[in-house]
Amino acid sequence: MATFHLPNLRIAPAPANVPVWNDAPWTPLPPLADSVKADVCVVGLGGSGLSAVGELLGLGVSVVGIDAGSVAGGAAGRNGGFLLAGTYHFYHDAVSRLGRERAWELYRLTMDEVDRIAAESPEAVRRTGSLRVADDDEERLDCARQLAAMRAHGLPAEAYSGPEGDGLLIPTDCAFQPLRRCRTLARRAADAGARLYEHTPALRIAGNEVRTPGGRIRCGAVLVAVDGGLEQVLPELCGRVRTARLQMLATAPTGEVCVPRPVYARWGFEYWQQLEDGRIALGGFRDGGGAGEWTVESTPGGPVQQRLEAFLRGRIGVQAPITHRWAAPVGYTPDGMPVLEEVRPRVWAAGGYSGTGNVMGALCGRAMAQWAVRGRSELADVIHGHGAESSETAASVP
Numbered sequence: 001m002a003t004f005h006l007p008n009l010r011i012a013p014a015p016a017n018v019p020v021w022n023d024a025p026w027t028p029l030p031p032l033a034d035s036v037k038a039d040v041c042v043v044g045l046g047g048s049g050l051s052a053v054g055e056l057l058g059l060g061v062s063v064v065g066i067d068a069g070s071v072a073g074g075a076a077g078r079n080g081g082f083l084l085a086g087t088y089h090f091y092h093d094a095v096s097r098l099g100r101e102r103a104w105e106l107y108r109l110t111m112d113e114v115d116r117i118a119a120e121s122p123e124a125v126r127r128t129g130s131l132r133v134a135d136d137d138e139e140r141l142d143c144a145r146q147l148a149a150m151r152a153h154g155l156p157a158e159a160y161s162g163p164e165g166d167g168l169l170i171p172t173d174c175a176f177q178p179l180r181r182c183r184t185l186a187r188r189a190a191d192a193g194a195r196l197y198e199h200t201p202a203l204r205i206a207g208n209e210v211r212t213p214g215g216r217i218r219c220g221a222v223l224v225a226v227d228g229g230l231e232q233v234l235p236e237l238c239g240r241v242r243t244a245r246l247q248m249l250a251t252a253p254t255g256e257v258c259v260p261r262p263v264y265a266r267w268g269f270e271y272w273q274q275l276e277d278g279r280i281a282l283g284g285f286r287d288g289g290g291a292g293e294w295t296v297e298s299t300p301g302g303p304v305q306q307r308l309e310a311f312l313r314g315r316i317g318v319q320a321p322i323t324h325r326w327a328a329p330v331g332y333t334p335d336g337m338p339v340l341e342e343v344r345p346r347v348w349a350a351g352g353y354s355g356t357g358n359v360m361g362a363l364c365g366r367a368m369a370q371w372a373v374r375g376r377s378e379l380a381d382v383i384h385g386h387g388a389e390s391s392e393t394a395a396s397v398p
């Protein structure tokens with residue numbers, strides 16, 4: 001594989017912090033301007049919160065959803081656009097940490113969720129597969145270990161060697177347009193009766209009431225679906241979730257390379273894909289920014305953008321102009337497994353996906369919804385590896 005160097009690059013200008021995914025108009029939703037009642041209030045309208053909203057509607061309960069900013073204005077609409085099965089850990093590492101049965105069950109569950117997401121929003125999903133490529137011999141060996149473990153457990157994976165490098169190809173993974181998907185889900189939920197509000201931050205959260213600047217939401221349960229900054233919304237999660245900034249850039253359409261499927265390299269730190277119009281969207285180098293990247297701040301810049309640009313020019317071999325640079329916060333947990341629990345009576349939280357929340361977040365959002373309404377959730381049981389029960393059995397308006 002080609003090595004790349006970090007020259008003294010001047011960072012080329014690009015529109016301020018706009019993700020490449022923001023390619024279509026969006027009619028803003030109003031802020032909440034009055035007090036309302038609902039069976040369940042969902043705080044956070046990213047992919048996880050919107051999956052929760054959809055599940056709640058399917059369960060026949062009334063929903064109010066609020067977001068401090070706009071629909072998918074956080075990581076959910078500003079990410080790499082990879083829909084990967086599995087957890088934060090590569091499959092063989094997941095087996096070592098979680099045991100064979102739980103790792104396999106989680107992998108199958110996330111594969112099914114990728115299929116569900118593709119069926120639910122086909123206009124936003126491409127069935128491309130994904131590539132993990134190695135940067136050195138040690139990682140090549142690790143790819144071989146991952147491949148062997150997946151094959152031994154009957155999971156789809158193939159050895160790969162090609163222009164992107166050597167590694168393994170997962171044929172069932174997908175690429176998607178994350179912002180388009182979230183907006184589709186929001187429109188659909190609103191059409192189905194969910195009351196959704198933008199620019200409505202939750203100021204105080206209790207199981208029967210959420211306070212916002214414009215009014216109170218009286219409810220029977222609250223689902224907090226916030227990834228980056230979760231520990232600020234629910235301070236009891238400090239120490240269990242730590243927020244980091246992830247950064248990306250994108251180029252003008254280019255025919256310099258042909259990247260048919262999303263690629264991740266260097267243990268998953270760098271990731272890129274080519275969009276249908278030929279643009280390259282590239283992220284990574286969180287570790288290249290030092291301690292300053294552990295922040296809820298979401299402005300792109302600094303050494304991370306420099307390294308991304310050097311990688312684009314050197315390693316990927318693309319000289320096309322950079323048209324977008326953006327960043328967003330995500331939550332990390334010490335063991336790489338998400339938070340999914342009832343943190344206060346009738347207040348559930350999901351987040352801390354450690355940079356891999358597109359699929360796991362959708363699952364956790366749906367699991368919270370089931371848990372809050374039915375009193376338990378089989379999805380949550382699989383994610384936790386044990387039974388999960390609520391403090392009460394069903395959501396009800398007080």
Ligand SMILES: Cc1cc2nc3c(=O)[nH]c(=O)nc-3n(C[C@H](O)[C@H](O)[C@H](O)COP(=O)(O)OP(=O)(O)OC[C@H]3O[C@@H](n4cnc5c(N)ncnc54)[C@H](O)[C@@H]3O)c2cc1C
Pocket residue numbers: 043044045046047048049066067068069070071072073074075076077078079080081082083084200201202203225226227228229233245246247248271283327328329330350351353354355356357358359361
């Ligand atoms: C650059 C980047 C690349 C990534 N690439 C990938 C990838 O390719 N594949 C993958 O699986 N994952 C990836 N991730 C991670 C993934 O994007 C996230 O884990 C996932 O989108 C989280 O979605 P969410 O809905 O749980 O949370 P968020 O997107 O964090 O949404 C939470 C929402 O809650 C709102 N909110 C916050 N506080 C409040 C409050 N007090 N009141 C009301 N609303 C509030 C926010 O405004 C936000 O809209 C990436 C992340 C980034 C930043």
